[in-house]
Amino acid sequence: MKRKKRVVVALGGNAITPAGEEGNITQQFLNTRKSMVSVINLLKRGYDVVITHGNGPQVGNALIRVEESRHLVPELPLGIIVGDLEGGMGYMIEQCLQNVMHDMGINRQVATILTQVLVDPDDPSIKNPTKFVGPFFHEEDVPELINHRGWIMKEDKGRGFRRVVPSPAPIGIVPKDIISHLVDSGIIVIAAGGGGIPVYIDHRGWLEGVDAVIDKDLASAVLARDVNADRLLILTGVEKAALNYNTPEQIDLDTMTVKQAQRYLTEGHFPAGSMGPKIQAAINFISDGGSEVIITSTEKITDALDGKAGTKILPD
Numbered sequence: 001m002k003r004k005k006r007v008v009v010a011l012g013g014n015a016i017t018p019a020g021e022e023g024n025i026t027q028q029f030l031n032t033r034k035s036m037v038s039v040i041n042l043l044k045r046g047y048d049v050v051i052t053h054g055n056g057p058q059v060g061n062a063l064i065r066v067e068e069s070r071h072l073v074p075e076l077p078l079g080i081i082v083g084d085l086e087g088g089m090g091y092m093i094e095q096c097l098q099n100v101m102h103d104m105g106i107n108r109q110v111a112t113i114l115t116q117v118l119v120d121p122d123d124p125s126i127k128n129p130t131k132f133v134g135p136f137f138h139e140e141d142v143p144e145l146i147n148h149r150g151w152i153m154k155e156d157k158g159r160g161f162r163r164v165v166p167s168p169a170p171i172g173i174v175p176k177d178i179i180s181h182l183v184d185s186g187i188i189v190i191a192a193g194g195g196g197i198p199v200y201i202d203h204r205g206w207l208e209g210v211d212a213v214i215d216k217d218l219a220s221a222v223l224a225r226d227v228n229a230d231r232l233l234i235l236t237g238v239e240k241a242a243l244n245y246n247t248p249e250q251i252d253l254d255t256m257t258v259k260q261a262q263r264y265l266t267e268g269h270f271p272a273g274s275m276g277p278k279i280q281a282a283i284n285f286i287s288d289g290g291s292e293v294i295i296t297s298t299e300k301i302t303d304a305l306d307g308k309a310g311t312k313i314l315p316d
Contacts, residue, residue, distance in 0.1 A: 004048045006183065007231040008224040010217055010281075011035055013054025013194070014237060015298055016089070023057055032096040038235060038301040039097060039188070043106060045305065048183050050227060051093060054216040055085045055194030063134035078133070078165060079197050079209040086114050086193035093190050110188045116174040117196030117219055119210060123168035131167040131213055136160030166212035168198060170219045174207070176226040183227060195219040221281035225288040232285045232293045234278045239300050241279065241311040243269045255312045258286050282313040291315070 015035050017023040042049050062081045076084075090112030097110055125131075129152055137145065137153070142161050145151045156162045173179070173192065182189050195214030199207045217234055224232045240252040243264060256264070261279050270276040275295075282293035296303075296310030304310030 004046060005231070006048045006050070006227065006229045007042055007233055008050045008052060008220055008227070008229045009039060009042065010220040010232070010234045011038075011051065011053040011093075011298075012236050013056040013058060013216070015235060016053070016092075017057040018237075023061060029092060029096060032092050033100065035235070035298050036093075036097050036100045038233075038298050040100060040104060040106070041302050041305065042233075043101075043108065043188075047231075048186070049188050050179065050183060050223065050229065051097075051188065051190045052192045052216060052220045052223060053089060053093060053190070053194070055082070055089060058085050058089060059194065059213070060134060067135055077209070078211045078213065079199075082194050082213065083114055083197050086197070087112070089193055090114075090190045097188065108186065108188055110190065111182055112190040112193075113175055113179055113182075115179075115192040115196040115223075116199045116207060117170045117192060117214055117222070118172035118174060119168035119198045119200055119212070119214065120171060121200040121202075121210070123166065125166040125168050126210070126212070129164045129166040129212075130154075131165050132156050132162045133165050133213065134163050136162055166210065167215060168210065168212055170196065170198075170214050170222045173219075173223050173226045174199065176223075179223075180227045192216075192219045192223045215277045215281075217277045217281035218284065221285040221288075221290075224285050224290060230291050232282065232290060233301070233304075234281065234293065234295045235298050235301065236275075236278065236295060237297060239297050239309055241270065241275055241295050245269070245275070253311045255314060257314055257316045258283050259316045261313055279313075286313060286315050 016028050016031050021027050094110045094112050142153045151163045153161050154164050179189050179191050195216045196219050198210040198212045198214050202208050243251040265279050270279045293313040294304050294310045300309040
């Protein structure tokens with residue numbers, strides 16, 4: 001029997017908790033239900049679907065909770081927080097999708113997989129962490145946080161001091177065979193939430209956690225590679241990637257080759273804190289044998305699949 005087309009859909013964490021919202025659970029469920037429209041469109045077109053999601057706003061809130069309650073209960077390491085959010089947000093996405101499919105008469109099963117993601121223990125970011133996480137602190141608090149908590153602290157654009165942690169590049173998906181088996185069985189899988197739980201293989205061959213976070217889009221590209229997806233869809237807050245973004249010279253991009261995408265990335269058109277990782281993920285996926293990446297907003301996914309919206313990245 002011919003295999004169905006397979007797609008990995010990367011939902012942004014801000015799609016579930018947009019900027020300006022409190023981010024309470026009622027709001028998160030409402031936003032998640034809205035984002036499931038994109039998945040339904042893919043199911044109607046005959047795709048097997050794997051869903052990934054960001055967790056930036058949610059990790060920030062979780063770290064604030066840890067900080068505020070550390071005098072009452074033991075602290076949680078970052079890897080456990082990411083695992084907790086993979087479960088909690090996976091449950092939310094899973095239930096919302098099940099309910100939307102029920103109303104539309106679609107009979108498909110959904111499963112959330114807690115996903116350990118392999119990283120290199122010698123990744124340069126581990127020695128020079130730059131990823132801001134958690135709450136802001138005053139400058140006078142910094143010495144204690146460094147000396148007694150062992151944190152690395154940096155100033156975040158004049159807004160205050162924050163903890164920085166490594167963000168190593170993902171190199172493999174530990175449960176890739178399980179995910180592939182489920183997808184082969186027609187099950188919609190939610191995996192690598194928030195970039196997955198970073199782990200490495202030690203000298204004994206054991207998996208060990210790393211107190212770090214992995215970029216969701218880069219992890220999505222590795223997941224798409226490891227489950228032999230045909231397409232990677234990266235959903236974000238804008239309809240298209242653009243050159244000279246948010247300036248009078250902005251040029252929206254309909255298509256790019258990998259070579260063009262790499263040149264624009266090198267020229268600085270795609271900042272590291274926004275579109276940069278998405279473009280790098282697209283380059284990685286296609287360089288590893290993928291056929292196509294589409295970057296667009298949740299609202300424009302149908303038009304993007306028809307070639308009427310979004311930015312398409314293709315092989316050279």
